[in-house]
Amino acid sequence: xxxxxxxxxxxxxxxxxxxxxxxxxxxxxxxxxxxxxxxxxxxxxxxxxxxxxxxxxxxxxxxxxxxxxxxxxxxxxxxxxxxxxxxxxxxxxxxxxxxxxxxxxxxxxxxxxxxxxxxxxxxxxxxxxxxxxxxxxxxxxxxxxxxxxxxxxxxxxxxxxxxxxxxxxxxxxxxxxxxxxxxxxxxxxxxxxxxxxxxxxxxxxxxxxxxxxxxxxxxxxxxxxxxxxxxxxxxxxxxxxxxxxxxxxxxxxxxxxxxxxxxxxxxxxxxxxxxx
Amino acid sequence: xxxxxxxxxxxxxxxxxxxxxxxxxxxxxxxxxxxxxxxxxxxxxxxxxxxxxxxxxxxxxxxxxxxxxxxxxxxxxxxxxxxxxxxxxxxxxxxxxxxxxxxxxxxxxxxxxxxxxxxxxxxxxxxxxxxxxxxxxxxxxxxxxxxxxxxxxxxxxxxxxxxxxxxxxxxxxxxxxxxxxxxxxxxxxxxxxxxxxxxxxxxxxxxxxxxxxxxxxxxxxxxxxxxxxxxxxxxxxxxxxxxxxxxxxxxxxxxxxxxxxxxxxxxxxxxxxxxxxxxxxxxxxxxxxxxxxxxxxxxxxxxxxxxxxxxxxxxxxxxxxxxxxxxxxxxxxxxxxxxxxx
Numbered sequence: 001x002x003x004x005x006x007x008x009x010x011x012x013x014x015x016x017x018x019x020x021x022x023x024x025x026x027x028x029x030x031x032x033x034x035x036x037x038x039x040x041x042x043x044x045x046x047x048x049x050x051x052x053x054x055x056x057x058x059x060x061x062x063x064x065x066x067x068x069x070x071x072x073x074x075x076x077x078x079x080x081x082x083x084x085x086x087x088x089x090x091x092x093x094x095x096x097x098x099x100x101x102x103x104x105x106x107x108x109x110x111x112x113x114x115x116x117x118x119x120x121x122x123x124x125x126x127x128x129x130x131x132x133x134x135x136x137x138x139x140x141x142x143x144x145x146x147x148x149x150x151x152x153x154x155x156x157x158x159x160x161x162x163x164x165x166x167x168x169x170x171x172x173x174x175x176x177x178x179x180x181x182x183x184x185x186x187x188x189x190x191x192x193x194x195x196x197x198x199x200x201x202x203x204x205x206x207x208x209x210x211x212x213x214x215x216x217x218x219x220x221x222x223x224x225x226x227x228x229x230x231x232x233x234x235x236x237x238x239x240x241x242x243x244x245x246x247x248x249x250x251x252x253x254x255x256x257x258x259x260x261x262x263x264x265x266x267x268x269x270x271x272x273x274x275x276x
Numbered sequence: 277x278x279x280x281x282x283x284x285x286x287x288x289x290x291x292x293x294x295x296x297x298x299x300x301x302x303x304x305x306x307x308x309x310x311x312x313x314x315x316x317x318x319x320x321x322x323x324x325x326x327x328x329x330x331x332x333x334x335x336x337x338x339x340x341x342x343x344x345x346x347x348x349x350x351x352x353x354x355x356x357x358x359x360x361x362x363x364x365x366x367x368x369x370x371x372x373x374x375x376x377x378x379x380x381x382x383x384x385x386x387x388x389x390x391x392x393x394x395x396x397x398x399x400x401x402x403x404x405x406x407x408x409x410x411x412x413x414x415x416x417x418x419x420x421x422x423x424x425x426x427x428x429x430x431x432x433x434x435x436x437x438x439x440x441x442x443x444x445x446x447x448x449x450x451x452x453x454x455x456x457x458x459x460x461x462x463x464x465x466x467x468x469x470x471x472x473x474x475x476x477x478x479x480x481x482x483x484x485x486x487x488x489x490x491x492x493x494x495x496x497x498x499x500x501x502x503x504x505x506x507x508x509x510x511x512x513x514x515x516x517x518x519x520x521x522x523x524x525x526x527x528x529x530x531x532x533x534x535x536x537x538x539x540x541x542x543x544x545x546x547x548x549x550x551x552x553x554x555x556x557x558x559x560x561x562x563x564x565x566x567x568x569x570x571x572x573x574x575x576x577x578x579x580x581x582x583x584x585x586x587x588x589x590x591x592x593x594x595x596x597x598x599x600x601x602x603x604x605x606x607x608x609x610x611x612x613x614x615x616x617x618x
Contacts, residue, residue: 102350165391172344172386173379173406173457183405187396 011267017259024253028073035067038223047239057241059232068223069245075135075224076205076253082139083204084197087146092186092193094147095154100162100181109155112148120145120207125216133219138211142204153196157189191268198261202254209250225250292319293497294343294382294465295360299367301335301342303352310574312338314521315357317601320465325491325498327512327529329505329544331571335521336501340469342367343499344384345374361465380410383458385487387470389450393442399453400426400438403460410461425456429486448479455487462494469501484511505548509533514607517541520572520582523601527608537610537617539587543567581613589614 042062050057056065098105124141131137170184211217212226220227225246232242301313313335320326328336341347342354359366364373386392393402403425404418426434429452442450458466472480488511491498508515508529515532517525525538536542546565569586584594593613601611
């Protein structure tokens with residue numbers, strides 16, 4: 001058991017993915033020490049090319065792009081992690097209940113089907129028009145449409161596990177329904193759920209950037225990568241670096257998370273692991 | 277058959293531990309209800325080993341699942357009859373009553389030791405689980421008893437094995453663990469549903485011996501479900517033969533084996549390969565007799581005897597009405613219009 005647990009981290013894809021994400025996370029945490037004020041204007045240094053003084057150049061208001069990209073990592077990582085956490089937690093609970101209790105299943109799954117029909121961008125626009133734009137609203141708006149996907153995944157695992165003889169054996173030895181669900185069924189749902197969580201995280205980061213780009217996401221005063229790209233759009237032809245650097249960071253982050261997800265899938269699913 | 281050392285049961289017996297009365301279990305299908313167990317009456321006496329035998333699909337396992345009330349509500353259930361156990365009628369008992377009884381007073385050993393253990397929980401924890409549920413023991417006490425149970429089912433180095441996962445054990449050891457789980461709370465009744473089917477022949481004998489030995493030390497009654505008449509001859513005290521959801525014959529194992537009343541029991545016994553059988557009258561050399569035909573599907577409802585179509589002795593009467601189970605000499609009963617009394 002110990003060897004197989006270790007081998008998860010020996011997988012090169014997971015190693016590379018984790019290294020990138022850890023670097024970004026450290027950068028985000030240490031932002032005040034390694035970058036300047038992302039909001040300070042400098043009208044004399046507008047639209048400057050990347051140089052030694054301004055590592056990533058400056059934007060149309062003379063703000064240091066490097067500082068803004070570093071602070072933007074905070075928003076992306078917070079959104080990605082929170083959405084993954086919220087969606088998988090709620091999805092796990094609902095999925096196990098739905099898969100195990102058939103009476104609840106019919107009702108909850110119809111609600112889930114309904115939720116799946118709502119695009120996250122539309123929901124976010126609706127929520128932000130109703131309430132004041134904030135990071136929390138963005139996280140909630142992105143998390144809600146992700147929940148049904150997690151529920152479906154967990155439910156399918158539960159449905160296949162609950163017919164196994166050891167579940168019947170557990171019931172035959174007098175185990176309570178709640179305990180059967182938590183102790184005997186829940187552990188089987190964790191490996192696919194971890195993999196799904198990484199995909200939810202990556203897609204949440206992209207959705208957040210998309211929403212910010214459309215102006216329906218993170219408030220413009222917060223330097224998120226989506227906001228940076230949105231702001232630099234008008235100057236794309238004369239100073240492409242404004243959208244190049246945040247776009248590049250976005251791509252690397254999502255790639256790294258997907259690398260972790262793929263690696264996890266390969267090492268957690270014994271059938272695929274054998275083929276490799 | 278002379279090697280059997282079985283004693284006939286004396287007529288004076290304490291009340292049976294489990295009394296099944298007219299149990300009918302039906303499954304709900306789109307084309308109507310299908311009767312898997314039909315008005316089955318069966319007594320399990322205290323500290324006896326009762327064998328329930330029959331072909332696949334004759335309702336043995338469904339009987340076991342009915343006793344434990346483990347048939348999913350949506351698929352089917354007990355439609356009539358009663359199961360008396362310690363002042364309770366298990367046929368109508370509430371789910372919480374059943375939970376208190378399952379694994380505590382009535383335990384079950386399943387056919388598949390490979391899949392009946394949870395792969396992600398150590399075997400020690402799986403044994404201690406029912407102790408913690410039913411006897412409210414502390415984790416430490418439960419673990420201690422779990423290790424004792426592993427030693428009792430003769431697993432070497434029980435303290436180390438208790439920390440292992442099911443995939444680290446062999447099939448025979450897993451079945452031993454299942455037995456340890458089933459007997460951990462010292463149940464009054466142990467239902468063993470083909471406990472040796474999935475095991476090697478050499479292991480089968482060990483497991484059976486173990487069940488019988490523990491039966492004595494834990495003072496439990498065993499309902500052994502099997503299709504292996506060799507097993508019955510070895511371990512059973514009484515035998516009940518089922519056919520198409522009904523009990524067709526019942527009696528002490530030795531008596532039934534010596535003189536089967538029902539043509540079906542007779543057919544079953546004749547189809548066991550045995551030394552010297554080829555010299556029997558009317559049989560080709562080296563050919564094993566078989567019962568012609570198949571078990572009728574439980575969807576087909578017949579007014580007559582379900583075995584009539586395959587029976588050598590069938591008469592017009594057999595097609596008209598189903599024979600009722602009638603008591604014969606000491607402890608024997610048969611449901612047949614033409615029982616073999618010669």
